[in-house]
Amino acid sequence: MKINPEKDFLPLTKEDMEKRGWQQADFVYVIGDAYVDHSSFGPAIISRVLESRGYKVAIISQPDWNDPESIDVFGEPRLGFLVSSGNMDSMVNHYTVNKKRRHEDAYTPGGKAGKRPDRAVLVYCNLIKKKYKNVPVIIGGIEASLRRLGHYDYWSDKMKRSILLDSGADLLSYGMGEKSMIEIADALNQGMEVSDITWIRGTVYKAREIDNIPDAKIILPDYDEISSDKRAYAKSFNIQSQNTDAINGKVLIEKYGEKRYIVQNPPAYPLTMEEMDEIYDLPYRNTYHPSYEKEGGVPAIKEVKFSLTSNRGCFGGCSFCALNFHQGRAVQVRSHESLLKEAKAMTEDPEFKGYIHDVGGPTADFRRPACDKQKEKGVCPNKQCMYPEICKNMVVDHSDYISLLRKLRALPKVKKVFIRSGIRFDYVMAEKDSTFLREVCKYHVSGQLRVAPEHVSDRVLKLMGKPKKKVYQDFCKKFDSINQELGMKQYVVPYLISSHPGSTLEDAIALAESVRDMGYMPEQVQDFYPTPSTISTCMYYTGLDPRTMEPVYVPETYHEKAMQRALIQYRDPANYKLVKEALLTAGREDLIGFDRKHCLIPPRQLSEKKGKASGAKTGEKEFKKTETKPGKKTGKSIEKSWNKRKTK
Numbered sequence: 001m002k003i004n005p006e007k008d009f010l011p012l013t014k015e016d017m018e019k020r021g022w023q024q025a026d027f028v029y030v031i032g033d034a035y036v037d038h039s040s041f042g043p044a045i046i047s048r049v050l051e052s053r054g055y056k057v058a059i060i061s062q063p064d065w066n067d068p069e070s071i072d073v074f075g076e077p078r079l080g081f082l083v084s085s086g087n088m089d090s091m092v093n094h095y096t097v098n099k100k101r102r103h104e105d106a107y108t109p110g111g112k113a114g115k116r117p118d119r120a121v122l123v124y125c126n127l128i129k130k131k132y133k134n135v136p137v138i139i140g141g142i143e144a145s146l147r148r149l150g151h152y153d154y155w156s157d158k159m160k161r162s163i164l165l166d167s168g169a170d171l172l173s174y175g176m177g178e179k180s181m182i183e184i185a186d187a188l189n190q191g192m193e194v195s196d197i198t199w200i201r202g203t204v205y206k207a208r209e210i211d212n213i214p215d216a217k218i219i220l221p222d223y224d225e226i227s228s229d230k231r232a233y234a235k236s237f238n239i240q241s242q243n244t245d246a247i248n249g250k251v252l253i254e255k256y257g258e259k260r261y262i263v264q265n266p267p268a269y270p271l272t273m274e275e276m277d278e279i280y281d282l283p284y285r286n287t288y289h290p291s292y293e294k295e296g297g298v299p300a301i302k303e304v305k306f307s308l309t310s311n312r313g314c315f316g317g318c319s320f321c322a323l324n325f326h327q328g329r330a331v332q333v334r335s336h337e338s339l340l341k342e343a344k345a346m347t348e349d350p351e352f353k354g355y356i357h358d359v360g361g362p363t364a365d366f367r368r369p370a371c372d373k374q375k376e377k378g379v380c381p382n383k384q385c386m387y388p389e390i391c392k393n394m395v396v397d398h399s400d401y402i403s404l405l406r407k408l409r410a411l412p413k414v415k416k417v418f419i420r421s422g423i424r425f426d427y428v429m430a431e432k433d434s435t436f437l438r439e440v441c442k443y444h445v446s447g448q449l450r451v452a453p454e455h456v457s458d459r460v461l462k463l464m465g466k467p468k469k470k471v472y473q474d475f476c477k478k479f480d481s482i483n484q485e486l487g488m489k490q491y492v493v494p495y496l497i498s499s500h501p502g503s504t505l506e507d508a509i510a511l512a513e514s515v516r517d518m519g520y521m522p523e524q525v526q527d528f529y530p531t532p533s534t535i536s537t538c539m540y541y542t543g544l545d546p547r548t549m550e551p552v553y554v555p556e557t558y559h560e561k562a563m564q565r566a567l568i569q570y571r572d573p574a575n576y577k578l579v580k581e582a583l584l585t586a587g588r589e590d591l592i593g594f595d596r597k598h599c600l601i602p603p604r605q606l607s608e609k610k611g612k613a614s615g616a617k618t619g620e621k622e623f624k625k626t627e628t629k630p631g632k633k634t635g636k637s638i639e640k641s642w643n644k645r646k647t648k
Contacts, residue, residue, distance in 0.1 A: 009037050009289050010047055011058040017074060025058040026050075027185070028077040030124045032093075032116035033086030033107040033300075034292055035061040037285040040304040041087055042141050042177070048282040049178045055079075055185055061289075062108065063124070065117045071127045076135060079188040081128050082181075083169065084141030085120035087300070089531065091143075091155050094118055097527040098558060099155060109288075109295035118155075119143075125167035136194035138184060139163065140173040145326050146533040148174050148204045148264060149240065149254050150223045152233070152541040154530040159227040162254065162262040164204055170194040172204040175326060176312065178279060179268040201246065202268030207261045210253055218243065222255035230542040231549070237538045238546040244324050246270060247378025270313065270330040277338040280309065286349075306346055307358035307420070308339050310404065314362035315370040316424055317384040318454075319465040320500065320528065320536035323362050329379045331366045336404050340411070347413040354415030356408060365423045365436070367400045387465045390430045398428075398436035409443060419444045425451045425475040426467040434482065441482045445490050449479065450524070452495040455503065456514040463502040463545060463552060464536070493522065498568055499561040500528040501539035501552050505586045508564035512579075512600055513591075521571045527561055570600045 011017040012035055017025060027050060031043045038044055047057040058077075063070035086093075086107055093116070094102055101113070108115045117123040121143050128137055147163035164172045171194055173180045180202035187197050198205050210217075218239060220226075226233040236254075243249040249266035256262065271279070286305065288298040313331045314323045323329075339359070346352055358364070369375055370385040371393040385391050408417045419440065428437055440449070453472040455461050461468060476492050483490045496515075498508065515522065530537040539545055539552045555561055563585075566578035579601050583591050593599040 009035070009285055010051070011074070012061060012289055012291065014073060017058055020056075022056055022058075024056075025074050025077045026055040026079045026189075027057045027082050028060060028074050029057055029082040029084070030060045030063060030071065030128070031084050031086050032062060032090055032120040032124070033088075034109050034298045035059050035289045036107075036287070036298055036301055037289070038287065038301060038304060039280050039282075039284050039309060040307070043084055043086065044284060045279060045282075046082070046084075046140070046177055046181055048284060049279060050181060050185055052278075052282055053182055053185065055189075057082075062115045063127070065123045065127060068127060068131060071124070071131055076132055079185065080136035080138055080170075080194070081132070083121055083124045083128070083137060083139045083144075083167075085116070085143035086141065089143045089146070090116055090118060090120040092529070092531060095155065097529045097561075104299075106300040107298065109292040109298055111296070111299045121163060121169075122167045125169050129168045136171070136188060137167075137169040138171045138173060138181075138194075139167055139169040140177050140181070142322075142326060144169075144172050145174040146322050146531070148172055149220070149252070149262060150226050150233075150236070151532045152530070152537060153532070154537070154540075159223075159233070161223060161256065162204070164206060164262060165256065165260075170206075171197060173202060174204060174264075175202050175267055175328065176271075177202065177268075178271070178275075198263070199265070201265050204262060204264045207263050208259055210261050210263065213251060213253070213263065217251040217253055220252055220254045224257075231544065234538055234542045234544040234546040234549060237535075240533075241324060241535065241546065242381040244328055245330065245378040245381070246328070247376075248381060249378075267328055270328070270332045273333060273335050276312070276332055276334045280334055280338055280342065303357065303420075306349075306352060306356055308342060308346075308356065308408075309361055310334055310339055310359050310364075310401075311361035311366055314366060315379065315385040316363055316366075317387050317465045319463060319539070320497065320534050322531060322534050325533040327362065329370075329385070330374060331369050333367050336407060339404060340407055343408055343411055343414070347411060352413070354413060356414060356417045358418060358420040359405065359408060360419060360421030362421070363424050363427075364419045364421045365398055365401050365427060367404070368395065368397065370394050384465060386424070386426060386467070388462060390426065394430070396427060396431045398431060398433075402436055402439060405439065405444065416446070417444055418446065420450070422450065422452060425453070426471050429471055429475050429478070434478070437478065438482050438486075441479065441488060441490060442486055447489075448491050448493045450493045450495060451475070454495065454497045455500065455507070456511050457503065457507040460500055460502045460507050463539065464497070464500060493524070494518075495524045495526070496522055496568055497526050497528055498565040499555040501536055501554050503528075503555060503564060504553055505555075505560070505563065505582055508567045509582065509586055509588055509591070512567040512570050515568055515570070516600060521569050525565060525568050527565050567600075576601060 029047055050057050058074045060073050103113055104111045105113045121139050125137055144163050149162050151160055153160040180200050183200045221232040221236045226236050243252055246267045246269045252264040254262045288301055292298055311331055311333045313327045315329045385394055405417055454464055454466050456469045458468050479492055530540045540554055543552055543554050545552050563578050563582040566575035567582055569575055570579045591600045592603050594602055
């Protein structure tokens with residue numbers, strides 16, 4: 001059967017390659033995910049970009065790491081192996097914040113766990129190097145990108161070396177990688193040794209000497225120093241954070257031992273609108289490989305199949321987010337024409353039901369740089385755009401996004417366009433015109449708008465790089481006011497983070513009181529997860545804010561973290577003991593009682609069997625009778641439950 005490269009998946013088997021008439025692939029791409037040919041999946045983008053430049057790319061998906069032959073599906077590639085753990089970090093994919101093994105994997109056929117190893121990049125590279133010692137290996141993707149220099153590893157609770165050293169790979173492409181991968185491929189294709197490829201932006205390489213590197217470089221504290229001195233690591237991390245912009249970022253050098261260096265080149269330049277359009281216009285199949293159908297498909301496609309990526313990069317500056325290190329703060333956008341073309345094609349899919357699930361990116365309503373100065377001078381290394389206040393130079397303008405959403409709503413077969421990737425409520429509030437929020441309420445929300453205040457303590461919010469509590473409160477009032485005018489019953493649903501560095505038990509109780517006043521228990525609560533290369537993770541490990549070098553309180557023990565999380569979901573009877581312990585520890589016995597307006601829990605533990613109260617008091621029985629479990633009720637329905645409670 002003849003293959004049409006414009007309409008078919010890339011080779012996943014030797015037979016697929018032979019059908020294309022290839023004797024040898026240029027690159028073999030080893031990935032930890034199932035093969036999903038969709039532009040929301042990094043390996044799909046990189047492989048299609050290389051294909052568009054004439055390179056032959058074959059895919060080895062989720063090889064059996066216990067079988068060396070699993071890496072030999074296509075034989076030796078002409079130019080090299082590419083390695084990625086997939087769309088997620090393999091450790092985050094495998095473990096909860098409590099380091100318990102997850103039982104599902106949305107990026108694997110049938111959602112089955114266990115199809116990739118821990119630290120997948122390291123394992124795959126070691127497999128390759130055992131079989132093909134002299135073939136170049138280039139690593140990339142989120143797992144490699146965020147471990148490109150010495151870093152704290154939460155799962156082992158240790159400092160780790162650059163993944164480039166531990167993997168044995170020859171070169172690392174960090175960030176989104178399209179530009180750097182094309183340059184790497186072209187250099188290898190011209191016969192260059194991989195060890196000589198040292199000039200490409202967005203790459204990290206190994207060196208034995210650094211005298212020939214240009215003067216615009218920064219020597220970081222060496223690995224031995226950051227491993228033994230947490231203060232040195234905090235300083236190093238702050239330097240790294242200030243050099244993530246393509247325009248003003250410098251070469252960073254980290255020394256290992258006597259004469260071994262890891263050299264990070266400045267980031268690749270942001271994509272132009274034309275380049276973004278070109279990448280998203282490549283011939284993706286927009287689904288998983290058909291060989292997975294018998295296993296039930298790949299669950300991860302469900303959320304993105306009918307979603308549109310309109311931008312990249314984020315100038316929001318949240319401390320717990322790795323976007324600064326991966327995509328950067330420079331916002332890059334696609335044209336309306338490109339997005340409308342993809343949306344029209346989407347409507348022709350037999351499975352399309354009339355709903356576009358999302359139009360966005362890291363932050364949906366960022367459709368331009370934070371200010372005009374960034375276009376020529378880059379982002380400010382020492383200042384954030386939205387923290388601690390909105391920068392006076394910021395241009396707050398939703399007009400382009402409004403225009404795009406209106407065009408998408410007008411397409412035939414489109415019933416509704418949702419915004420699920422999240423809007424920045426502080427950015428919305430910074431705009432005097434309410435047109436955008438009004439249109440969001442009227443057309444783009446289905447009962448609930450999810451936003452991310454994350455906490456209510458201004459002290460914690462400052463460390464998070466988030467706006468003050470009042471900004472969120474004002475947004476909620478404005479949202480409610482607009483919905484009242486429109487005659488619509490819709491609610492703001494907050495995302496919250498528990499046990500973030502800086503959050504004391506008192507801060508967690510303040511958050512619980514805020515939840516009490518909201519009238520319902522949030523479903524979306526995330527314990528702070530110390531993933532690589534975030535400011536918050538640096539705080540967690542060092543106990544210092546790397547931006548100021550001031551001490552930060554860190555809730556470290558599982559027990560304290562469990563108490564802080566339980567406080568947010570204090571209405572769940574399973575959390576009673578933890579909540580009571582937390583309140584007693586903090587001296588907040590005033591929150592234990594039957595006063596529905598003030599108290600969080602009743603004074604005596606409730607039986608968990610069949611909903612019966614262990615005590616005989618009427619007040620306790622009434623408290624139990626109206627108690628709700630997570631996710632069972634929201635908004636006004638839960639307020640009614642609260643109002644029905646009787647006090648003794």
